[in-house]
Amino acid sequence: MARIAVDMQELITKVTVVSKVVPSKVIKPILGCVLFDLTEDGVFLLASDLETGVKAKLNCEYEGFGRFAVDGKVFYEVVKTLPTDVGASLEITPASLSIECGKSKFKLSVVDPSDFPEVSLSESSVSFEIDASLLHKMIEKVIFCAATDEFMRNLNGVYWELGNGFLRLVASDGFRLALAEERLEIQGEIGFLLSLKSMKELMSVAESCGDRKLRFEYDGKRVGIVATDVETLVRIVEVEFPDYKRVLPKAFKTKLVAPTNILVEALRRTMVIAKRGSESIRVEAMENVLILSSRSPDFGEVTEEIEVRKEGEDIIAAFNPKFLIEALRHIETDEVELNFIDSTSPLQMNPLDVEGYLYVVMPIRIV
Amino acid sequence: MARIAVDMQELITKVTVVSKVVPSKVIKPILGCVLFDLTEDGVFLLASDLETGVKAKLNCEYEGFGRFAVDGKVFYEVVKTLPTDVGASLEITPASLSIECGKSKFKLSVVDPSDFPEVSLSESSVSFEIDASLLHKMIEKVIFCAATDEFMRNLNGVYWELGNGFLRLVASDGFRLALAEERLEIQGEIGFLLSLKSMKELMSVAESCGDRKLRFEYDGKRVGIVATDVETLVRIVEVEFPDYKRVLPKAFKTKLVAPTNILVEALRRTMVIAKRGSESIRVEAMENVLILSSRSPDFGEVTEEIEVRKEGEDIIAAFNPKFLIEALRHIETDEVELNFIDSTSPLQMNPLDVEGYLYVVMPIRIV
Numbered sequence: 001m002a003r004i005a006v007d008m009q010e011l012i013t014k015v016t017v018v019s020k021v022v023p024s025k026v027i028k029p030i031l032g033c034v035l036f037d038l039t040e041d042g043v044f045l046l047a048s049d050l051e052t053g054v055k056a057k058l059n060c061e062y063e064g065f066g067r068f069a070v071d072g073k074v075f076y077e078v079v080k081t082l083p084t085d086v087g088a089s090l091e092i093t094p095a096s097l098s099i100e101c102g103k104s105k106f107k108l109s110v111v112d113p114s115d116f117p118e119v120s121l122s123e124s125s126v127s128f129e130i131d132a133s134l135l136h137k138m139i140e141k142v143i144f145c146a147a148t149d150e151f152m153r154n155l156n157g158v159y160w161e162l163g164n165g166f167l168r169l170v171a172s173d174g175f176r177l178a179l180a181e182e183r184l185e186i187q188g189e190i191g192f193l194l195s196l197k198s199m200k201e202l203m204s205v206a207e208s209c210g211d212r213k214l215r216f217e218y219d220g221k222r223v224g225i226v227a228t229d230v231e232t233l234v235r236i237v238e239v240e241f242p243d244y245k246r247v248l249p250k251a252f253k254t255k256l257v258a259p260t261n262i263l264v265e266a267l268r269r270t271m272v273i274a275k276r277g278s279e280s281i282r283v284e285a286m287e288n289v290l291i292l293s294s295r296s297p298d299f300g301e302v303t304e305e306i307e308v309r310k311e312g313e314d315i316i317a318a319f320n321p322k323f324l325i326e327a328l329r330h331i332e333t334d335e336v337e338l339n340f341i342d343s344t345s346p347l348q349m350n351p352l353d354v355e356g357y358l359y360v361v362m363p364i365r366i367v
Numbered sequence: 368m369a370r371i372a373v374d375m376q377e378l379i380t381k382v383t384v385v386s387k388v389v390p391s392k393v394i395k396p397i398l399g400c401v402l403f404d405l406t407e408d409g410v411f412l413l414a415s416d417l418e419t420g421v422k423a424k425l426n427c428e429y430e431g432f433g434r435f436a437v438d439g440k441v442f443y444e445v446v447k448t449l450p451t452d453v454g455a456s457l458e459i460t461p462a463s464l465s466i467e468c469g470k471s472k473f474k475l476s477v478v479d480p481s482d483f484p485e486v487s488l489s490e491s492s493v494s495f496e497i498d499a500s501l502l503h504k505m506i507e508k509v510i511f512c513a514a515t516d517e518f519m520r521n522l523n524g525v526y527w528e529l530g531n532g533f534l535r536l537v538a539s540d541g542f543r544l545a546l547a548e549e550r551l552e553i554q555g556e557i558g559f560l561l562s563l564k565s566m567k568e569l570m571s572v573a574e575s576c577g578d579r580k581l582r583f584e585y586d587g588k589r590v591g592i593v594a595t596d597v598e599t600l601v602r603i604v605e606v607e608f609p610d611y612k613r614v615l616p617k618a619f620k621t622k623l624v625a626p627t628n629i630l631v632e633a634l635r636r637t638m639v640i641a642k643r644g645s646e647s648i649r650v651e652a653m654e655n656v657l658i659l660s661s662r663s664p665d666f667g668e669v670t671e672e673i674e675v676r677k678e679g680e681d682i683i684a685a686f687n688p689k690f691l692i693e694a695l696r697h698i699e700t701d702e703v704e705l706n707f708i709d710s711t712s713p714l715q716m717n718p719l720d721v722e723g724y725l726y727v728v729m730p731i732r733i734v
Binding site: 071074077078081082083096097103104105106107108109265266268269271272273276298299300301302303304305306 | 438441444445448449450463470471472473474475476632633635636638640665666667668669670672
């Protein structure tokens with residue numbers, strides 16, 4: 001038997017973090033559980049869906065040692081509804097977990113913990129530190145380009161490239177590609193793919209850590225992101241990411257500089273018609289004017305005019321406006337650069353005069 | 368041909384109001400349309416799904432008369448994405464509706480307006496004025512009890528009872544019933560049922576009118592709610608509402624007074640277990656203590672204790688906690704009265720010392 005006395009706010013915080021990993025549908029009951037691990041180093045809460053694992057240290061008073069598993073969703077809901085202004089006392093036996101908090105008493109069933117999956121790294125071969133907010137921003141800038149189809153395993157995630165003093169994240173769904181990079185002190189050179197699901201988990205960890213530093217660790221099979229009290233482990237996907245460097249365009253014939261927000265607004269309007277037609281818009285740059293237009297056989301047509309600065313040749317091309325809007329939302333500069341080769345080659349978009357982010361999108365054939 | 372020059376903010380407001388009525392799936396294309404009616408009295412925007420109709424006056428400059436119909440969803444989306452800081456000019460011909468706004472140009476297809484349904488009342492037999500905020504609050508207090516199944520036509524709505532200086536709204540799904548009433552200057556006595564869909568529309572109209580007065584009109588077949596510039600018409604449902612007065616309990620054997628919020632919180636916690644078991648909780652009042660408990664064969668059990676003031680006999684009964692929580696959310700007093708007869712009779716809940724709202728819920732048999 002074991003006893004834990006804990007502040008409710010601390011319990012809610014840690015249970016919330018680990019519960020996010022508990023899958024809503026489980027193959028084995030133990031995977032739907034949160035594990036209490038009472039050790040000499042402290043009390044840890046653990047959850048794992050085999051791909052992602054989280055281990056959070058619970059700051060509490062306790063007596064007794066052992067591992068106890070309880071249904072993760074039920075425990076989360078119980079903890080979330082309990083009053084936060086009092087403490088809770090937990091009593092765990094091999095048969096039940098009792099919670100007393102104010103005038104509430106819960107007695108929850110427990111599950112045999114012996115099958116609970118391992119949540120820890122082997123010896124780490126690569127490690128570095130990164131600001132949580134920076135990592136969050138990098139992930140956000142590329143993750144929307146990843147393929148959402150789980151069967152496209154090599155694109156259903158984000159590729160990490162580390163080395164030469166850079167961390168580079170790349171995602172693509174075959175129609176478009178986003179790349180974000182930052183200078184970082186990194187030893188060695190490695191590249192690996194993390195699934196979209198794992199990336200979402202890491203993004204939420206990074207977001208919850210605000211301005212703090214994260215320690216990154218890699219043991220060849222798994223990646224660990226360690227914050228104070230909370231450790232998140234994700235398994236790498238063992239498939240090859242395509243050679244993205246071959247997609248990046250080299251030389252351009254037309255360069256446009258456009259006001260980012262005005263371009264986004266104009267694209268949103270063309271979308272109203274485009275999504276009821278061929279999902280494409282025509283993009284035409286002549287002199288210093290960019291003309292966007294679209295047509296739907298049933299609903300009508302739209303034309304937008306935007307003043308731009310142009311270098312190089314006139315250009316006519318067609319794109320899915322959704323792909324342009326989604327990228328522009330991640331460009332934080334007032335102006336954006338659109339770099340064209342010709343109407344059949346990929347368009348590269350990037351913030352004006354800022355390094356570290358670029359976006360490539362394939363055109364649609366003009367009919 | 369007709370021309371309209373209008374401020375974008377005014378256009379957005381009025382298109383938003385009428386678009387809400389445009390059904391997402393339509394049997395005939397004309398029902399998916401917004402109608403422009405340019406008359407000597409002004410320009411009106413109209414929409415109807417045959418059950419609910421809305422007519423909004425557009426404050427604008429215009430020339431030309433006639434009726435023109437355009438796809439409601441497309442028009443709404445176009446208007447919502449246009450810049451709001453400039454005016455728009457519309458040009459309507461029997462073939463198209465052109466919109467120019469800043470550097471945006473749309474040319475939308477139009478639909479033959481001849482089949483557009485009638486949106487106006489016959490001569491009104493009953494009419495009164497009511498504060499929009501009061502009507503909104505009354506609807507909110509009962510609408511959650513209406514049956515959501517469209518095939519239960521006589522319960523899938525809210526019953527209006529007018530007369531004897533009262534407006535009374537009643538809704539029930541057969542398991543519970545809510546009744547809200549207010550004193551109002553009303554001539555005559557009538558009762559009619561409005562569908563849940565119509566009620567939601569009226570609730571949103573009342574909400575959007577804030578503190579203003581609404582004029583209510585009734586012509587025997589339809590109800591009109593008239594606000595400045597906007598008139599909403601709903602058709603009554605021609606079926607009989609059950610005799611709800613027979614359900615209202617008369618004399619009670621037990622009266623509890625409980626703190627509303629503490630009771631809600633305790634119910635939310637019992638729900639965590641109850642929804643994983645028989646969806647019922649046991650309610651037991653002895654001395655001045657109310658004990659709530661529930662049990663799930665797979666997940667465990669919960670007990671809650673609440674201090675209450677009790678008059679009359681001890682009581683044990685069982686309820687669906689969801690039905691109790693939903694009613695308590697609409698009780699605004701710090702304390703709530705629970706009036707019991709016995710474990711098989713309906714429980715009446717009402718705010719302490721406040722008239723005009725009561726809620727009746729059937730117990731579950733204790734097994």
